[in-house]
């Protein structure tokens with residue numbers, strides 16, 4: 453008997469860019485996919501999962517979120533971004549501490565695991581506590597500290613220090629499941645000096661950069677009047693952009709900015725539900741994809757979405773592009789699926805490790821149960837079934853880094869009940885503090 457081996461048999465595999473005929477077996481050894489074949493000897497494996505009636509996919513990848521914001525779900529609805537942040541969210545965030553962010557991140561991890569996301573990219577505060585939650589939950593994450601200096605030099609030093617400390621203490625944690633990026637919040641909250649220093653540090657430490665850009669028309673007006681340039685023109689001029697930059701939102705883009713994004717090979721995280729809920733606008737995703745720009749998907753935080761269900765986010769992305777272009781052929785289910793898998797991996801610089809079902813890649817795998825009313829009839833197109841018919845509640849099994857985090861819809865590592873109770877208490881305290 454080999455320890456740490458899992459055999460998944462009778463699986464219908466749906467993986468970007470590969471067509472698997474018939475049912476397959478997958479052998480997981482430690483944290484890697486070791487073999488894929490119609491028939492694998494099951495005599496020496498330590499665990500067998502029969503995936504009959506289930507669709508097997510790579511674990512989903514959420515490239516922009518703020519996990520601990522689950523604590524603020526439903527506390528500030530029906531607002532514009534500007535009022536949401538200034539009048540509600542930032543005042544509430546002033547009362548946060550590491551314990552609150554830890555429990556908020558655990559609550560978020562439960563939601564991610566249950567809805568099939570195995571990797572998320574986060575920007576927030578008290579990130580060592582978020583890392584602790586990630587480590588314990590078994591999920592994979594790219595973490596960045598949200599740096600905001602509003603031009604204050606002391607604040608700038610402090611923010612950079614926070615992000616570098618996070619890098620030093622958490623990079624590679626959890627068997628390499630945690631990576632650390634730099635997280636300047638946006639061009640309207642991070643000064644030019646901070647952005648320039650972030651670029652220098654990204655080059656020195658080989659760290660990626662996670663930033664919000666061009667989310668609202670107000671941002672375009674404000675940056676244009678302050679800098680005389682649109683946001684991406686300004687970021688290009690100061691030498692900030694590069695293939696290691698992940699820009700969230702990117703709703704309001706001129707043709708020149710699309711050229712700038714392409715030239716610098718910037719990666720885009722599209723956040724349709726948040727953009728719709730805050731009435732920010734519709735990102736020109738199909739135009740970006742036509743220009744061979746890498747576009748992945750993110751939920752944003754649970755306070756502007758209001759959930760972390762990536763399957764729902766993918767469906768929304770597809771339908772929103774169809775209606776905004778009046779072309780039903782844009783963002784097909786196959787293209788949309790790749791945004792939640794291999795494009796997500798590419799966005800985070802992890803395409804050699806995750807994002808598809810291939811021998812040698814990390815065993816980040818989910819199973820979706822088709823024995824459910826909304827999954828019948830069995831479609832001839834698996835991607836159609838997943839993108840247009842399914843939702844996170846259809847996820848049956850979640851495996852990350854070769855470890856089973858949920859099986860038959862039951863969490864195996866985290867204690868859901870205890871987390872809900874602690875999260876409710878934290879939310880009560882935070883509401884009382886307002």
Ligand SMILES: C[C@H]1O[C@@H](n2cnc3c(O)ncnc32)[C@H](O)[C@@H]1O
Nearest residue numbers: 518541575576598637664667752753
């Ligand atoms: C890290 C900080 O970012 C804030 N935030 C969350 N969602 C958004 C968004 O859509 N645009 C801009 N800023 C956002 C979060 O509350 C933290 O303050």
Ligand SMILES: [Zn+2]
Nearest residue numbers: 664700752753
């Ligand atoms: Zn955000």
